Amino acid sequence: QLARRLDHLDPRSIDHMTGPFREGSHLVARFFDVVSSRPLRPTEQRDVASLLNSEAERHMFWDQCRAAQRHALSAARHVSALGDDRPDLVRAALLHDVGKRHAQLGTVGRVFASMVRMVGGGGTERTKLYLDQGALAAEELDRAHAEAIVVDYARHHHGLRPPSISIEDW
Numbered sequence: 001q002l003a004r005r006l007d008h009l010d011p012r013s014i015d016h017m018t019g020p021f022r023e024g025s026h027l028v029a030r031f032f033d034v035v036s037s038r039p040l041r042p043t044e045q046r047d048v049a050s051l052l053n054s055e056a057e058r059h060m061f062w063d064q065c066r067a068a069q070r071h072a073l074s075a076a077r078h079v080s081a082l083g084d085d086r087p088d089l090v091r092a093a094l095l096h097d098v099g100k101r102h103a104q105l106g107t108v109g110r111v112f113a114s115m116v117r118m119v120g121g122g123g124t125e126r127t128k129l130y131l132d133q134g135a136l137a138a139e140e141l142d143r144a145h146a147e148a149i150v151v152d153y154a155r156h157h158h159g160l161r162p163p164s165i166s167i168e169d170w
Helices: 011-036 042-051 055-062 066-081 087-095 098-103 107-119 125-131 133-143 148-156
Strands: none
Touching: 042 066, 042 087, 055 066, 055 087, 055 098, 055 133, 066 087, 066 098, 087 148, 098 107, 098 125, 098 133, 107 125, 125 133, 133 148
C-alpha cells in the first residue's frame, strides 16, 4: 500500500517493484493458513454455493483442498466487505485459484513451487502445472461461461493488471 501512495509511478511498475516482497509475505501467511485450515462449515458452504453459477464452477471449487476453499472464501468475503455490491468481483476472488488443484501438490510442494516462481525456475511437471494455474483456471472458467473479469483475474492475479481490468477493480 505504501508503494501505491507514490502516485507519480505507473501502477504496473509498482507491482513489479513490490512483487518479491509481497510474494514472500504471502507465502508465509498462506503456509500458516494451510496448516491450520479446517473444512468449511455448513453456513460457509451455503455462502459459497450462492456464488457459484454452474455445475462446472461447483466442480472446480469443491475439487480444491480445504485450505484452498477456505482461502477462496476469505478472499471473496474480503472483496464483499468493501461494499461495492459487485458479485462479479466477489466471484473473481472466490474462483481465482481453482487452477492449482491440477498440480495436486501438498503444502511443501506448494511452497517449493512458489519459491520456484519467485526465482524464475522451472521445476517438475507438477510444479509447472502449479505455476501455470492462472492460465488453467482461466481456460476452465471461460469454458464454464464465467464473467470476463472472473476469467481475466484468474489468469493474471499473480502478475500485472491486464488492460481489461480497471485499476479500481484490480
